[in-house]
Structures are given as structure tokens and as C-alpha cells.
Amino acid sequence: MIKSMTGYGTGLAENQTVKYTVEIKSLNSKFLELSLRLPKQISDKELTLRAESGKLIERGKVNITVTAEYADQAATSSTINETLFKKYYTQLKHLADAVGDEQSPLLQIALQMPDVVGSNEAETDEEEAKVLFEAFHRAIEKFNQFRLDEGNVLREDLQKRVEDIMAFQREVEAVDGDRIPLIRERIAQYMDTAVGKENVDMNRFEQELIYYIDKLDITEEKVRLNTHCAYFLDALKAPNPSGKKLGFISQEMGREINTLGSKANNAHIQQIVVRMKEELEKIKEQLLNVL
Known part of the structure; x- marks a missing residue:
């Protein structure tokens, strides 16, 4: 049975913590050209996903998109370093007063300073990784079936x-x-x-x-x-x-x-x-x- 290099497949898996959706699209190419779009929370799994894709997809211009929906959105929300923010803001206000500038948006500038806004991101734990790869393999299964039909x-x-x-x-x-x-x-x-x-x-x-x-x-x-x-x-x-x-x-x-x-x-x-x-x-x- 021959396979087309054109393919499409989606896979979904979830537990009490997170729901992962994996979407795979491919077009023809002489080699494997792989593009991965992953949430930052699972960036540590990129190399593993690339290796699995190389074995299971073989060839083609492939785009893989992974989205994650967490039950507790606060777990991945951004945080503000209040101490660092106040320090930047005080220094900026002192400089603005020194030059007589009352128009500068000091709040916005202070929020954009280094390390003021951080994230609660952490590496994916083993349970989340299982859910991720379950969604990935479901997407691969549908993707390969699409290729066979084509x-x-x-x-x-x-x-x-x-x-x-x-x-x-x-x-x-x-x-x-x-x-x-x-x-x-x-x-x-x-x-x-x-x-x-x-x-x-x-x-x-x-x-x-x-x-x-x-x-x-x-x-x-x-x-x-x-x-x-x-x-x-x-x-x-x-x-x-x-x-x-x-x-x-x-x-x-x-x-x-x-x-x-x-x-x-x-x-x-x-x-x-x-x-x-x-x-x-x-x-x-x-x-x-x-x-």
C-alpha cells in the first residue's frame, strides 16, 4: 500500500489536570521538514516529540501544533515580582522628576523591565507527559490513516x-x-x-x-x-x-x-x-x- 505525503490528523487526551490537543498537517517534501509549535510548559518534551515524529512520519513538510488547557489556570498564570517592580518604578519616577517629565507611562515601563513579570511554568510531570504522548499517538494514527486513504x-x-x-x-x-x-x-x-x-x-x-x-x-x-x-x-x-x-x-x-x-x-x-x-x-x- 502506498502512502501520500499529504496528511492530516488530530488527537486529544486529558486527565483531571490538563487536556492536550495535537494537530498534524503535512505536504510533500523530499525530506522530513518538521515544525513544532508547543506551549512553553512542555518545551522540555520537544526533542522527544521530534524523535518520535522522525520515526513515525518519515518524510514530508510537517507542522505539529500542541495546545494545552489546564483545569487550574492559575497554575500557569504569570506572576509579578512586586519588590523588583517597586524598585524599578521608584528609580524611574526619580529620573522623571529630575528631568521634569510628567507624561511618561511609568507603570507600563516598569512592567516591561527585566524579570518583573515571570511565569509559574514548570517541567511537565510524568502524568502530564503520558497524556501528551497519548494525544500525540492518537493524532499520528489518524494522520497515517489519512495518508493511506490518499x-x-x-x-x-x-x-x-x-x-x-x-x-x-x-x-x-x-x-x-x-x-x-x-x-x-x-x-x-x-x-x-x-x-x-x-x-x-x-x-x-x-x-x-x-x-x-x-x-x-x-x-x-x-x-x-x-x-x-x-x-x-x-x-x-x-x-x-x-x-x-x-x-x-x-x-x-x-x-x-x-x-x-x-x-x-x-x-x-x-x-x-x-x-x-x-x-x-x-x-x-x-x-x-x-x-
Whole structure:
């Protein structure tokens, strides 16, 4: 089953003290780009959350937001150091009186001085940590299910497009049967008109014709393209298919399609090749979002 790199999940857990809500969002990225937004009360858990995210999310541009609601809001409220505040205020008032300034908002300035306003924050205790990680793993579970559901849609689309390329290849094979005889006939007619049939060295003509036609032969490209397409479909069915692996296979498919188009020397085949390329481009776009 393939997974999409696009994902979303939320998880909630609580006890008598606190309720944690974890929200996870992700978009496609070549690597894991992790952004964490945590309340200050649980900043000591950031490294652990990052390590867990790296193992469980693997890849993508991921935003994780954690919010905390405490039953006792006073436990996390800010506090004012009255002694320090009075000291700052007295000094500021003395300076204002000395310069004759009666307009300065001394109360606001004093509150903004260093260490006047503090917080009752403390490190998360073990019980709170259990609640936090319970919410986190619930969010991960929903997040991964979202990725799997999106992956199923991607798999069906990718499979259909590869099967379309294989159908186009069968069209190429139908046209290719008559291509070489027509080329041989056209060249022979050209030589008869240009130099006259009686002036043509038929042995030399046959040698040159074989060399030329060999350059236009697309049998090898058709075989390799069919092999790559079959390999792609097998890789889609693997237990843990990789978007990078599928991307490498699609590159090989692209090489064969390009070579097939350049060697075909046939307007109908080149039109079919254009349709193959359109499908391949859509495949590559979809693979950017496969984990």
C-alpha cells in the first residue's frame, strides 16, 4: 500500500489536570521538514516529540501544533515580582522628576523591565507527559490513516496511467509492422528516380539499407519500456512501495519513450509517443506526493 505525503490528523487526551490537543498537517517534501509549535510548559518534551515524529512520519513538510488547557489556570498564570517592580518604578519616577517629565507611562515601563513579570511554568510531570504522548499517538494514527486513504487514490491513478502507456505501446506495435517495409519501398523509389534503377549497385544498396533500417529499429525500446511498465506495476503492489523507487522507474520509462519517438521516423508513432509523454508527466507529478 502506498502512502501520500499529504496528511492530516488530530488527537486529544486529558486527565483531571490538563487536556492536550495535537494537530498534524503535512505536504510533500523530499525530506522530513518538521515544525513544532508547543506551549512553553512542555518545551522540555520537544526533542522527544521530534524523535518520535522522525520515526513515525518519515518524510514530508510537517507542522505539529500542541495546545494545552489546564483545569487550574492559575497554575500557569504569570506572576509579578512586586519588590523588583517597586524598585524599578521608584528609580524611574526619580529620573522623571529630575528631568521634569510628567507624561511618561511609568507603570507600563516598569512592567516591561527585566524579570518583573515571570511565569509559574514548570517541567511537565510524568502524568502530564503520558497524556501528551497519548494525544500525540492518537493524532499520528489518524494522520497515517489519512495518508493511506490518499495513497489508495494515488495508486489507482498511477496504475491506470501506466496501463494507458502500455496500451499506447500496443498501438505502436500495430503501426510498426508496416513501417520498415514502407521505408524500404520509399528509399528504393527515390533511388530509381534519382539515378535510375539500372545504375544502382544493389549489393551496396542492400548493405546501406540494412545499416539505415537498423538505426530505425525500435524493438529494443519497446521491450525495455514494457519491462519498466510491468516493474512499476509490481512495485505499486509491494507492501511498502517507495515514492523514490517509483520515481526512478518512471525516469527509465521516460528514456525509452524519448528514444522510441526519436527513432520511429513515423508521424503516427510520434503522435502516440506524445500521448505517452503526457501520461508520464502526470505520473511524475503524482509521484511527488508519494511517501
